[in-house]
Amino acid sequence: xxxxxxxxxxxxxxxxxxxxxxxxxxxxxxxxxxxxxxxxxxxxxxxxxxxxxxxxxxxxxxxxxxxxxxxxxxxxxxxxxxxxxxxxxxxxxxxxxxxxxxxxxxxxxxxxxxxxxxxxxxxxxxxxxxxxxxxxxxxxxxxxxxxxxxxxxxxxxxxxxxxxxxxxxxxxxxxxxxxxxxxxxxxxxxxxxxxxxxxxxxxxxxxxxxxxxxxxxxxxxxxxxxxx
Amino acid sequence: xxxxxxxxxxxxxxxxxxxxxxxxxxxxxxxxxxxxxxxxxxxxxxxxxxxxxxxxxxxxxxxxxxxxxxxxxxxxxxxxxxxxxxxxxxxxxxxxxxxxxxxxxxxxxxxxxxxxxxxxxxxxxxxxxxxxxxxxxxxxxxxxxxxxxxxxxxxxxxxxxxxxxxxxxxxxxxxxxxxxxxxxxxxxxxxxxxxxxxxxxxxxxxxxxxxxxxxxxxxxxxx
Numbered sequence: 001x002x003x004x005x006x007x008x009x010x011x012x013x014x015x016x017x018x019x020x021x022x023x024x025x026x027x028x029x030x031x032x033x034x035x036x037x038x039x040x041x042x043x044x045x046x047x048x049x050x051x052x053x054x055x056x057x058x059x060x061x062x063x064x065x066x067x068x069x070x071x072x073x074x075x076x077x078x079x080x081x082x083x084x085x086x087x088x089x090x091x092x093x094x095x096x097x098x099x100x101x102x103x104x105x106x107x108x109x110x111x112x113x114x115x116x117x118x119x120x121x122x123x124x125x126x127x128x129x130x131x132x133x134x135x136x137x138x139x140x141x142x143x144x145x146x147x148x149x150x151x152x153x154x155x156x157x158x159x160x161x162x163x164x165x166x167x168x169x170x171x172x173x174x175x176x177x178x179x180x181x182x183x184x185x186x187x188x189x190x191x192x193x194x195x196x197x198x199x200x201x202x203x204x205x206x207x208x209x210x211x212x213x214x215x216x217x218x219x220x221x222x223x224x225x226x227x228x
Numbered sequence: 229x230x231x232x233x234x235x236x237x238x239x240x241x242x243x244x245x246x247x248x249x250x251x252x253x254x255x256x257x258x259x260x261x262x263x264x265x266x267x268x269x270x271x272x273x274x275x276x277x278x279x280x281x282x283x284x285x286x287x288x289x290x291x292x293x294x295x296x297x298x299x300x301x302x303x304x305x306x307x308x309x310x311x312x313x314x315x316x317x318x319x320x321x322x323x324x325x326x327x328x329x330x331x332x333x334x335x336x337x338x339x340x341x342x343x344x345x346x347x348x349x350x351x352x353x354x355x356x357x358x359x360x361x362x363x364x365x366x367x368x369x370x371x372x373x374x375x376x377x378x379x380x381x382x383x384x385x386x387x388x389x390x391x392x393x394x395x396x397x398x399x400x401x402x403x404x405x406x407x408x409x410x411x412x413x414x415x416x417x418x419x420x421x422x423x424x425x426x427x428x429x430x431x432x433x434x435x436x437x438x439x440x441x442x443x444x445x446x447x448x449x450x451x
Binding site for chain 2: 122125126128129131132133134135139143146147
């Protein structure tokens with residue numbers, strides 16, 4: 001039970017490095033989830049809510065991208081942002097921004113694909129009703145976004161879960177630099193590699209507690225929306 | 229005048245609907261009757277242009293304001309009032325019209341309630357309110373009272389009668405009940421296996437037909 005005491009000490013103690021790691025973890029996870037949601041939900045609503053010629057191909061592509069290995073996503077971003085890469089002049093490698101870019105590449109297909117699946121179940125009925133009422137495409141899209149707001153929260157939460165737990169891609173493009181790009185997962189991996197298992201487990205508990213707190217907040221929000 | 233000509237709907241290798249010619253006059257009420265699977269809903273979907281026929285033409289309906297209510301219309305999980313307002317986007321006195329439509333269907337007391345928590349009959353009346361919230365030249369309704377009890381059916385029939393008299397719209401509705409067709413419409417179209425068996429004045433088709441197929445269908449009903 002020593003690791004629990006260590007976890008509580010870490011969480012409520014005055015460790016500046018840990019506070020910085022938690023800050024970077026939350027900033028990176030929240031930003032990447034927000035950007036992925038802003039991209040993925042409209043894409044998912046469009047793909048799931050419409051019938052078009054290449055729908056089968058687009059759906060298969062999204063499902064394939066859902067399972068993209070994090071190191072492959074990280075490698076793509078690394079090659080793009082490295083000094084000799086096409087975006088090397090931006091000097092983003094080993095920054096939180098690079099980590100967010102890698103996360104967005106990994107999470108957007110997950111959010112888009114899950115959204116498309118949720119929307120497609122009732123899309124035909126909604127489209128037929130909207131057609132009958134003379135409702136145009138833009139208004140229909142808005143109605144669908146509002147209609148599926150509750151399942152969308154769960155989808156965004158799944159995306160956040162993936163973001164906060166990610167390690168491979170962000171290690172590659174962030175470099176796990178102390179007081180700069182080190183996050184909970186890369187810190188846990190580093191402590192494990194150094195043989196500091198007690199500290200690694202304690203960091204894991206802290207990560208779980210943060211995730212639990214965020215999930216509890218969103219759960220209450222979701223329940224509130226269901227009641228309205 | 230609206231028409232459909234040489235319309236064929238084929239799913240896979242199965243012919244679902246085959247109508248050579250059907251004409252609809254403005255401001256008249258039409259009832260499409262027939263057994264389940266006879267092609268009533270398919271015909272209405274073709275007229276509403278929700279379904280593009282495999283072959284044939286539908287003319288006239290695209291030039292006017294057509295309202296089409298499917299058999300199971302989608303009710304959005306927003307308030308009852310907002311469900312009507314979505315059909316009135318861009319209309320200046322939208323809220324007033326929405327309340328008026330809700331009053332006509334007897335749902336004005338539930339305007340603020342979440343629409344997806346209404347009963348089946350109430351949802352059907354709400355769908356009707358969305359249809360009649362503004363004047364339309366053609367109203368296409370797929371079994372508009374299928375989820376209501378006798379009182380609800382009577383209420384819906386009265387609402388539609390009043391709306392058609394007020395707007396002089398063309399009403400085309402499907403119903404499985406010849407009795408309802410007799411009460412509500414001017415002309416009846418009887419479908420069987422996707423083919424039009426008979427088309428004529430409601431009283432003629434339902435009370436005085438000598439067509440053996442129509443008679444066979446009507447014998448199950450005590451009219």
